[in-house]
Amino acid sequence: MSDVPLHRQLGLTDDEAALIPELLGREPTDPELVMFSLMWSEHCSYKHSKPLLRGFPTTGARVLQGPGENAGVVDVGDGIAVALKIESHNHPSAVEPFEGAATGVGGIVRDIIAMGARPIALLDSLRFGELTSARSRHLFTRAVAGIGHYGNCIGVPTVGGEVSFDDRYEESCLVNAMCVGILGPGGILRAAAQGPGNALVLFGNKTGRDGIGGASVLASAELDEAEDKRPSVQVSDPFTERKLMDCCRELAESGTLVALQDLGAAGLTSAASEMAAKGGVGLDIDLDLVPLRETLAPAEILVSESQERMLAVVLPEKLEEMIAVCRRWDLDATAIGSVTEGENLVARSGGAVVVDLPARLLADDAPVYEVPRVPAPTGTPLDLATIPEPADLAAAWADLLARPNIASKRWIYERYDHLVGANTIRRPGGDAAVVRLPGSDRAIALTTDCAERHCEIDPRGGGRASVLEAARNLACVGARPVAATDCLNFPNPEKGSTGWRLAESIAGMAEALTALDVPVVSGNVSLYNESATRSILPTPVVGMMGLLERADSSVGHAFADAGDVVLLVGDDGVLDASEYAASPGGALPDVDVSREVAAIELVLRAAEEGLLRSAHDVSGGGLAVALAECAMAGGIGATARVDSGRRDDEVMFGEGGGRMLVTLAAGDVERFQGLADPSVRVRRLGEVGGDAIVMRVGATEVTLPVERAREAYERGLPEALA
Amino acid sequence: MSTTVAVLRFPGTLDHDSAVRAVEGLGATAVEAWHADAALPAGTDAVLLPGGFSYGDHLRCGAIASRAPIMGAVRRHAEAGGRVVGICNGFQVLCEAGLLPGALRRNSTLSFVCRQMELEVADDETPWTPGLETGAVISIPIKNNEGAWYGDAGTARVVLRYRDNLLGSTDAVAGVANAAGNVMGLMPHPEEACDALLGSTDGQIVLAGLIA
Numbered sequence: 050m051s052d053v054p055l056h057r058q059l060g061l062t063d064d065e066a067a068l069i070p071e072l073l074g075r076e077p078t079d080p081e082l083v084m085f086s087l088m089w090s091e092h093c094s095y096k097h098s099k100p101l102l103r104g105f106p107t108t109g110a111r112v113l114q115g116p117g118e119n120a121g122v123v124d125v126g127d128g129i130a131v132a133l134k135i136e137s138h139n140h141p142s143a144v145e146p147f148e149g150a151a152t153g154v155g156g157i158v159r160d161i162i163a164m165g166a167r168p169i170a171l172l173d174s175l176r177f178g179e180l181t182s183a184r185s186r187h188l189f190t191r192a193v194a195g196i197g198h199y200g201n202c203i204g205v206p207t208v209g210g211e212v213s214f215d216d217r218y219e220e221s222c223l224v225n226a227m228c229v230g231i232l233g234p235g236g237i238l239r240a241a242a243q244g245p246g247n248a249l250v251l252f253g254n255k256t257g258r259d260g261i262g263g264a265s266v267l268a269s270a271e272l273d274e275a276e277d278k279r280p281s282v283q284v285s286d287p288f289t290e291r292k293l294m295d296c297c298r299e300l301a302e303s304g305t306l307v308a309l310q311d312l313g314a315a316g317l318t319s320a321a322s323e324m325a326a327k328g329g330v331g332l333d334i335d336l337d338l339v340p341l342r343e344t345l346a347p348a349e350i351l352v353s354e355s356q357e358r359m360l361a362v363v364l365p366e367k368l369e370e371m372i373a374v375c376r377r378w379d380l381d382a383t384a385i386g387s388v389t390e391g392e393n394l395v396a397r398s399g400g401a402v403v404v405d406l407p408a409r410l411l412a413d414d415a416p417v418y419e420v421p422r423v424p425a426p427t428g429t430p431l432d433l434a435t436i437p438e439p440a441d442l443a444a445a446w447a448d449l450l451a452r453p454n455i456a457s458k459r460w461i462y463e464r465y466d467h468l469v470g471a472n473t474i475r476r477p478g479g480d481a482a483v484v485r486l487p488g489s490d491r492a493i494a495l496t497t498d499c500a501e502r503h504c505e506i507d508p509r510g511g512g513r514a515s516v517l518e519a520a521r522n523l524a525c526v527g528a529r530p531v532a533a534t535d536c537l538n539f540p541n542p543e544k545g546s547t548g549w550r551l552a553e554s555i556a557g558m559a560e561a562l563t564a565l566d567v568p569v570v571s572g573n574v575s576l577y578n579e580s581a582t583r584s585i586l587p588t589p590v591v592g593m594m595g596l597l598e599r600a601d602s603s604v605g606h607a608f609a610d611a612g613d614v615v616l617l618v619g620d621d622g623v624l625d626a627s628e629y630a631a632s633p634g635g636a637l638p639d640v641d642v643s644r645e646v647a648a649i650e651l652v653l654r655a656a657e658e659g660l661l662r663s664a665h666d667v668s669g670g671g672l673a674v675a676l677a678e679c680a681m682a683g684g685i686g687a688t689a690r691v692d693s694g695r696r697d698d699e700v701m702f703g704e705g706g707g708r709m710l711v712t713l714a715a716g717d718v719e720r721f722q723g724l725a726d727p728s729v730r731v732r733r734l735g736e737v738g739g740d741a742i743v744m745r746v747g748a749t750e751v752t753l754p755v756e757r758a759r760e761a762y763e764r765g766l767p768e769a770l771a
Numbered sequence: 772m773s774t775t776v777a778v779l780r781f782p783g784t785l786d787h788d789s790a791v792r793a794v795e796g797l798g799a800t801a802v803e804a805w806h807a808d809a810a811l812p813a814g815t816d817a818v819l820l821p822g823g824f825s826y827g828d829h830l831r832c833g834a835i836a837s838r839a840p841i842m843g844a845v846r847r848h849a850e851a852g853g854r855v856v857g858i859c860n861g862f863q864v865l866c867e868a869g870l871l872p873g874a875l876r877r878n879s880t881l882s883f884v885c886r887q888m889e890l891e892v893a894d895d896e897t898p899w900t901p902g903l904e905t906g907a908v909i910s911i912p913i914k915n916n917e918g919a920w921y922g923d924a925g926t927a928r929v930v931l932r933y934r935d936n937l938l939g940s941t942d943a944v945a946g947v948a949n950a951a952g953n954v955m956g957l958m959p960h961p962e963e964a965c966d967a968l969l970g971s972t973d974g975q976i977v978l979a980g981l982i983a
Contacts, residue, residue: 291824378782
């Protein structure tokens with residue numbers, strides 16, 4: 050037996066353990082202590098991040114459900130409401146990448162189902178160590194396989210996402226999954242339990258020992274002995290998830306359910322205590338009735354994180370009908386208890402009461418901590434003298450196109466079914482995915498973005514940049530940003546400057562979101578992403594949704610016709626924190642939110658007026674890479690002249706500046722310029738045409754044939770994985 | 772009177788709704804046929820087995836579904852000369868049921884592949900490529916993990932071949948019919964190529980074979 054007290058083994062601090070008897074007025078039973086340890090974990094309670102999250106804008110005319118439910122819900126017009134949320138499954142993926150990533154997809158899909166919505170799209174934001182590391186290649190390829198396995202089997206298209214590789218993610222990879230769903234005629238379902246006497250029904254998979262301690266042991270502490278934690282990773286069953294999806298759709302449309310909640314972190318404990326606390330009612334559960342895969346102790350039943358399970362509150366007179374629907378889908382469905390007067394969550398086993406406590410103590414009353422906010426020192430600008438100027442700029446350009454962070458992500462997205470459902474208008478590989486809203490002329494655009502290198506140097510600027518890049522990606526497909534969901538991936542907030550970086554990133558994101566008038570409707574926080582030797586970069590991932598009033602009006606990034614004029618919207622880039630420089634540190638110019646928002650507005654208005662032949666966000670690899678990507682997509686080259694005064698490689702490969710590359714028919718240039726706010730810089734670079742991309746930087750001319758660009762771009766990722 | 776197409780639904784069927792939309796887009800009426808029923812819906816003129824992961828692909832892709840109660844009715848419909856098309860998992864089910872020759876194996880890429888593909892008409896005398904001559908090319912996406920057809924290409928009635936045999940099918944087979952031509956299976960997804968907004972309408976050509 051360990052000498053370590055039980056509460057510490059469970060992840061509770063001594064102070065937290067002392068607080069529990071004070072709140073209860075007695076010592077907790079062992080099952081109760083286990084429940085507290087999970088519900089008071091960072092993963093379930095947000096005890097270190099809650100005070101900071103209040104800075105986000107969360108309201109707006111379109112918001113039907115803001116943060117606090119299983120997912121946010123937004124009105125997109127035409128009587129259609131869309132649910133969206135992003136969530137992390139980082140620690141399980143670092144321990145067991147296939148199941149960790151797969152169950153990450155499963156969990157976020159159930160969050161959408163729990164709102165009464167039908168999932169219509171998935172995206173994944175991934176961060177791994179450099180692919181020169183065998184360990185990172187293993188984690189990355191297995192995580193992609195897990196995402197594909199789950200998403201492909203449940204029939205929800207994986208339409209987009211992003212990935213980057215940096216050695217700071219070597220020991221703590223990030224797997225964030227975003228799901229978007231469309232509400233059915235039954236409207237929004239919520240988690241609040243209601244109506245004493247109503248039945249509590251557990252349905253879906255049987256309960257087993259997998260995933261015990263997932264929320265506390267895995268997700269709320271640093272990972273040092275990951276090998277020992279493998280039993281805390283859940284196991285995926287996408288076939289059952291698909292049946293749950295079909296079953297819940299039928300239940301939601303038939304109006305059978307009073308409330309619905311998925312079982313995620315902390316399993317039945319979390320689902321039941323949140324349903325009771327939100328509804329201001331009690332729940333009485335007989336654990337002997339829970340269908341089990343194997344013999345489990347009461348505490349294990351309460352906290353098992355077995356996947357593909359849902360908990361519903363059902364009117365007694367509808368119970369038989371509800372269970373019949375589940376049976377039709379070959380799913381277990383069992384009334385395990387009922388809604389009661391009062392506020393207590395009661396659990397019985399073998400006739401004895403093993404848990405009896407106010408649900409809000411678990412769901413709402415975790416202690417809240419202010420994280421220390423120690424500012425990190427300001428960086429010094431990158432010394433360009435440390436980066437040798439390449440003799441052959443065309444070769445440097447091609448090499449950059451082959452780097453895994455820049456290269457085509459075809460190797461990933463062709464492993465995902467990105468078409469199922471027959472709604473995918475713009476497939477992966479562009480700025481944002483565009484998905485038709487079934488039964489409507491409208492479409493939504495979806496993207497995930499994060500400027501983590503920027504966040505490392507300047508977390509406030511990086512927070513702004515992450516939001517603005519997402520908005521640019523949407524604008525470039527012609528979609529007006531309407532809602533965001535966020536996943537804040539950080540190291541241990543109790544150490545060093547992490548708390549400050551977290552607070553600053555949130556502040557920067559909030560500034561940009563407010564300027565764009567885009568509310569955050571849901572989100573997730575993942576802390577403790579560090580090992581004994583390495584911490585991840587601050588990685589506040591932004592998932593953003595845009596709206597197209599006409600599904601057939603979306604814009605792509607492919608150059609269209611010879612003679613189209615190439616324009617650059619936005620300011621100059623720099624090599625600090627760029628993919629080309631590939632050296633940590635540096636200093637970046639302030640992100641001017643209002644100018645960048647004005648540039649986004651310009652591109653949006655041009656798209657709405659039908660002026661754009663193509664549009665593309667200038668991001669990793671700078672202007673040269675953006676030009677090449679448009680040329681490869683269109684199978685036609687371009688010439689682009691940029692005035693210099695700076696080093697040629699900085700002009701070609703510098704990043705930032707809030708830039709977008711657009712093409713128009715020659716006759717539309719004047720109209721486009723007329724739409725621009727005076728603060729926005731618009732430069733005419735050249736014309737589309739030919740079979741090479743020709744950049745004239747001052748007196749230097751660099752030529753890259755489109756086919757040579759494509760060869761490098763398509764080779765990069767497969768070669769790095771070979 | 773419009774043609775009534777029964778669209779099968781097994782547990783794990785994913786493409787039921789897209790297939791219904793595609794069929795309705797051709798002016799036909801779509802009705803659901805449930806796996807556990809022993810008969811097709813009254814008035815069924817043609818049958819569509821959509822894609823997905825019926826029964827979670829447990830045992831072998833399509834193996835369990837091929838023995839579902841509804842399949843007896845599908846067999847009788849086919850034997851009576853009725854039109855039947857199986858798409859992706861539906862193709863796997865028809866092969867497992869012995870209604871089509873050959874079997875579907877793991878892709879030679881050893882991975883799931885989702886990609887737009889060019890297909891060449893190999894036999895212009897079946898009902899499944901109306902208006903096209905042998906050699907004509909259509910564009911329809913694939914998305915599968917076990918999509919490499921294996922069989923005797925000399926005796927099978929090959930309807931469609933891949934121009935790029937990415938998955939490693941025998942003789943680049945993308946779709947085959949039975950000898951009579953009334954039953955056809957293909958790995959590409961015509962129901963996802965029925966709308967110019969999504970990039971191709973060539974799927975309508977294939978699905979038009981359901982409509983007498």
